[in-house]
Amino acid sequence: MKFSLQTLLNVEGNGYGLLNVRIFGWILYGLTRRDVLVPSEILRQMIRIGVQALPMASLVALSVGFILAMQSSTELGKLGANSFIPDLVSLSLMRELGPLLIAIIVVGRSGSAVAAEIGTMKVNEEIEALRVMAIPPVRYLVIPRYIALMIMLPCLTIFGNCVGLAGGWAVCASTLGMTTSFFIEHAVHRPELWDLYSGLIKSVVFAHILITTACYQGLSVEGGADGVGRATTNAVVYAILWIIIADALLTGLFFFVL
Amino acid sequence: MKSTTSTSKNPPSDIILEVKNLVQVYGKRPVLNGINFQVRKGETFVIMGGSGCGKTTLLRILIGAQRPTSGSVHIFGEDITTASPQELDRIRLRFGMNFQFGALFQSMTVGENIALPLQEHSQVDPSLIEMVVKMKLELVGLTGFENFKPSEISGGMRKRVGLARALALDPELLFSDEPTSGLDPVMTAVVDQLTLDSTRKIGVTAVVVSHDMTSCFRIATRMLMLGSGSRQGEIVAEGTPAEIKANPDPFLQQFIRGEADGPIPFRLSQDDYLKHLLGDG
Ligand SMILES: Nc1ncnc2c1ncn2[C@@H]1O[C@H](COP(=O)(O)OP(=O)(O)O)[C@@H](O)[C@H]1O
Ligand SMILES: [Mg+2]
Numbered sequence: 001m002k003f004s005l006q007t008l009l010n011v012e013g014n015g016y017g018l019l020n021v022r023i024f025g026w027i028l029y030g031l032t033r034r035d036v037l038v039p040s041e042i043l044r045q046m047i048r049i050g051v052q053a054l055p056m057a058s059l060v061a062l063s064v065g066f067i068l069a070m071q072s073s074t075e076l077g078k079l080g081a082n083s084f085i086p087d088l089v090s091l092s093l094m095r096e097l098g099p100l101l102i103a104i105i106v107v108g109r110s111g112s113a114v115a116a117e118i119g120t121m122k123v124n125e126e127i128e129a130l131r132v133m134a135i136p137p138v139r140y141l142v143i144p145r146y147i148a149l150m151i152m153l154p155c156l157t158i159f160g161n162c163v164g165l166a167g168g169w170a171v172c173a174s175t176l177g178m179t180t181s182f183f184i185e186h187a188v189h190r191p192e193l194w195d196l197y198s199g200l201i202k203s204v205v206f207a208h209i210l211i212t213t214a215c216y217q218g219l220s221v222e223g224g225a226d227g228v229g230r231a232t233t234n235a236v237v238y239a240i241l242w243i244i245i246a247d248a249l250l251t252g253l254f255f256f257v258l
Numbered sequence: 259m260k261s262t263t264s265t266s267k268n269p270p271s272d273i274i275l276e277v278k279n280l281v282q283v284y285g286k287r288p289v290l291n292g293i294n295f296q297v298r299k300g301e302t303f304v305i306m307g308g309s310g311c312g313k314t315t316l317l318r319i320l321i322g323a324q325r326p327t328s329g330s331v332h333i334f335g336e337d338i339t340t341a342s343p344q345e346l347d348r349i350r351l352r353f354g355m356n357f358q359f360g361a362l363f364q365s366m367t368v369g370e371n372i373a374l375p376l377q378e379h380s381q382v383d384p385s386l387i388e389m390v391v392k393m394k395l396e397l398v399g400l401t402g403f404e405n406f407k408p409s410e411i412s413g414g415m416r417k418r419v420g421l422a423r424a425l426a427l428d429p430e431l432l433f434s435d436e437p438t439s440g441l442d443p444v445m446t447a448v449v450d451q452l453t454l455d456s457t458r459k460i461g462v463t464a465v466v467v468s469h470d471m472t473s474c475f476r477i478a479t480r481m482l483m484l485g486s487g488s489r490q491g492e493i494v495a496e497g498t499p500a501e502i503k504a505n506p507d508p509f510l511q512q513f514i515r516g517e518a519d520g521p522i523p524f525r526l527s528q529d530d531y532l533k534h535l536l537g538d539g
Contacts, residue, residue, distance in 0.1 A: 126363050129355075131323065132321055133378065135374070
């Protein structure tokens with residue numbers, strides 16, 4: 001087991017697939033050794049790429065809550081079905097909009113930062129210096145960021161769902177005269193656990209796409225500052241593209257196939 | 259498993275670095291064209307040459323940062339050009355590299371930069387690492403700068419931090435890319451003295467790239483000059499400092515004396531210039 005893992009980590013090359021292989025290899029390897037996964041560094045990255053995205057994520061989630069409630073009230077109101085607004089807000093947040101929009105915000109906020117940071121290190125020969133010191137850049141730079149985001153994005157998503165619900169409640173309570181208890185009861189009782197879980201699975205997949213794309217673009221920077229700029233743009237564009245495609249696939253899988 | 263056979267052959271033990279028929283081609287232009295040399299234990303081997311002649315390229319190949327077009331590089335008897343990443347890491351723990359532009363980690367302080375290789379590769383506890391960091395900084399004349407970021411110190415100081423970091427793990431072999439360019443004369447002397455102390459007192463073998471003649475002759479036990487222009491890619495001369503001084507090669511002498519007139523071209527010839535202007539060169 002250990003030997004095959006070692007050979008896995010020693011495959012040469014720089015492809016995106018290989019980066020994924022290396023990440024999983026190092027995490028597996030890290031489970032057997034204490035010095036590979038450094039908790040303090042992971043925590044630092046969680047704060048940098050997760051916690052600091054909190055204000056922006058909340059603002060987006062709150063706005064989405066407002067939008068959902070307002071939009072649905074115009075149509076459902078005509079049918080006299082205003083009482084379904086809480087269900088609709090909470091379902092669409094949990095299944096779809098929470099994971100997707102939070103992921104997109106974090107791509108813009110943290111994905112670009114990671115790509116730019118690693119890219120600048122590449123240009124500055126810091127990546128080369130790590131290699132020459134026999135410190136694998138994937139283990140030292142990518143792994144802490146990877147684990148940090150895999151933990152933080154689902155957390156941000158749950159948090160965003162709550163904030164979004166609060167936004168929906170604000171609209172319902174202020175303009176539709178709905179009581180708070182009514183809103184909470186419907187918003188919480190209607191969704192099943194699977195609705196929450198499917199959203200969280202999505203956000204884990206999105207986190208993987210986000211951070212691997214950002215790190216890959218950063219590590220493949222060539223040239224100078226222009227290369228860093230290009231990598232940052234690419235990281236954001238490709239991450240969003242693949243996140244949306246993955247979302248379509250997963251939605252199909254969760255709600256039509258399974 | 260080629261490297262296993264080459265290690266088991268056990269080359270003469272005092273040859274630490276052996277370069278054979280090294281060729282590096284960029285596009286179609288050969289930057290290094292059949293370079294051969296050996297470095298023995300304890301030597302301070304200086305590689306000289308004009309800007310752009312391929313000194314950094316040569317060093318990058320020597321440390322395994324880049325694979326050459328062809329040729330081999332044996333360090334401690336192992337071929338670094340064919341080594342697997344795992345073997346490379348093992349060899350790399352035995353040498354230090356001081357990059358031309360420092361390559362310091364911008365997000366870390368000076369102290370953390372020097373501490374990193376120690377934290378990663380030795381089991382000593384943090385208080386001891388802190389002490390080693392202080393010692394290394396004292397060595398390069400930067401006591402008290404532990405908590406500065408690389409962006410907060412001057413270029414010359416950065417180069418000295420790079421040197422301190424390269425020496426952090428007390429390597430057997432030190433590669434240094436233009437360690438004194440951009441330093442004032444006093445600091446040049448300090449860095450040269452440091453190289454001398456490491457090599458003569460501790461027994462480190464050093465491969466130093468430089469185009470600063472004073473500093474070259476101060477530290478070298480043997481030197482090599484790479485050609486440029488019409489002699490791009492070849493070795494112009496190799497020998498002890500005395501032999502190099504006595505070598506009549508006009509190219510070499512122009513470089514040592516730093517004269518503008520001589521065989522080293524810095525402009526196109528009349529014909530080439532015309533051709534270049536007319537756009538068919
Ligand atoms: N990655 C590269 N691709 C193409 N050409 C390169 C590359 N790196 C260096 N060169 C060329 O090789 C030559 C030698 O560069 P370098 O080794 O940095 O010179 P030195 O360190 O002696 O000043 C230069 O002419 C440079 O343009
Ligand atoms: Mg150079």
